[in-house]
Every structure is written in C-alpha cells, then in structure tokens.
Amino acid sequence: MTTSPTIRPYRPEDRKALDDICIRTAHHGEDSRPHYADPGIFPATFAAPYVRLEPELAFVLDDGRGQAAGYILGAADTARFAEAFRTTWLPLVAGRYPEPPRPPRTPDEVTAGLLHDPERMVLPELAAHPAHLHIDLLPDWQGRGCGRRLMRTLLQALQDRGVPAVHLAMATANTRARGFYARLGFEEIEVSEPGAVTYLGRTTKPDRL
Numbered sequence: 072m073t074t075s076p077t078i079r080p081y082r083p084e085d086r087k088a089l090d091d092i093c094i095r096t097a098h099h100g101e102d103s104r105p106h107y108a109d110p111g112i113f114p115a116t117f118a119a120p121y122v123r124l125e126p127e128l129a130f131v132l133d134d135g136r137g138q139a140a141g142y143i144l145g146a147a148d149t150a151r152f153a154e155a156f157r158t159t160w161l162p163l164v165a166g167r168y169p170e171p172p173r174p175p176r177t178p179d180e181v182t183a184g185l186l187h188d189p190e191r192m193v194l195p196e197l198a199a200h201p202a203h204l205h206i207d208l209l210p211d212w213q214g215r216g217c218g219r220r221l222m223r224t225l226l227q228a229l230q231d232r233g234v235p236a237v238h239l240a241m242a243t244a245n246t247r248a249r250g251f252y253a254r255l256g257f258e259e260i261e262v263s264e265p266g267a268v269t270y271l272g273r274t275t276k277p278d279r280l
Contacts, residue, residue: 074135076217078224081122081129081142088139089122089131090114096207099245108179112168116186117205118144120160124152130224132208132217141208143221147234149192149203156189192240196262200238200272202229222255226277238272 081089090111097103097113104110121144122129132141146152170187171180185191192203204225208218229237238260241248249269257271 076135076140076212077133078130078217078220079133081126081131083122085131085139085142086119086122089118089142092139092142092207092209093118095209099242100248106178107182108177109168112179112182112186115164115168116182118142118207119164120156121146121205123160123163124155128225128228130221130228132212132221134212140212141206141217141221143204143206143225145202145204145225145229145237147202147229147232149197149201149238152203153189153192156192161187161189194262194270196260197238197270197272200236200260202234202237202275204237204239206239218251219255223277226275229275230277234275236272236274238270240268240270243267243269 093114094104094110095102097110097117098106103113107113125144125146128145128147130143131139134140164186168183168186171183173184175181175184197203206218206221206225208221226237239252239257241252243249243265244267249271252271256273258273260270260272262270
C-alpha cells in the first residue's frame, strides 16, 4: 500500500538515489547529463561527502514507497567541514576525479576544481552563518511544499545543535531557485568576487518558515 510522502533521516541505502537526484538537478536546477562527460563529479562534490561526514544532518523526501525523491544536506560548521573534506573525503575520490589543470578546459574540469578546493567554502563574509546546506528535489516533487518541509527539518536540527544561522551558495543563473529561497526567508550575503555564485543566508529559527 502506498503511503504519503514523508521527511526522514538519510539511510545508507539511499546513497544511489541521492547521487541520481544530484546529477538530475545539478545544471542550474536541470539535468546535468547532457552537459558533462562524467556527471558523477556532482554527487562526489556536493552530496556524498555530506552523508559521509555529517550523516546526522542529512534528510530525504521519501516518496511513500521507500524511495528518496529529494534531500537536504547540512554541515554545522563550514570551516570544520572543509577540513574534513580535505583530509577524509578527497582521498577517497581523487583517483576517479584528479585535480584538473589551471585554468580548467571543460565543464567537468571546472567542477573537479571545486572538488579539489574545499577551502573555497570558507569565506570571512559567511562567518556569521557558520552552517551551510544543499537541497535538491526531482522535478515532479518541486512546487508541492516538500522543499519547505525539508528546510524546516534541517533548520530545526541545526537549531537543536546551537547553530545560529546557515548559508547556501547557488548558481546565480538559477533564478527559479532564487525565488524559492526568498520565500523561505533567505537574504543575499555580499561577498567579494562571488563569480557565478550567489550566497544567501538566514537564521536557523524554523518558526520563520
């Protein structure tokens, strides 16, 4: 019997589904597969390290049949996470995704450059928002309130850990996502040389959702 979709903690058996969701939403919110030779670089950079390093801050949207249709992943302390990414995570994936030349020549190499530079996450302008997050939902599950439910779940978990505020980085070109975050109370954080990325932040108090 099919049940209603729910938000639940991540389980190791969700890993393949999370990788797939990440790949299918990584290109400005759309499917990255037509644009990358090996789109697995995206979950290796933006999803898998979170469930490896901070699984207690990983939550999924369960479609009611046990299958993940979306997720939200968090790191409570970005500076500490970047250090663990460098020392614990990167050695596990650097063989498949080696450090690219500078400057990178292809879209894959651009993302591999991000993988090999976790220190990029640590910016002084973000210090008042020590946590950060990634959230993605498959297209069929967008616009149904599921993203808000995922966000509320993570914010409460961060609040329970005493984390005062959270930030995220989004592709500036993804205007649809910007509207979603604005509705959830995220405001722009000005940083020097943001490139193609916009930084947004808000308090972890879920009562503002």
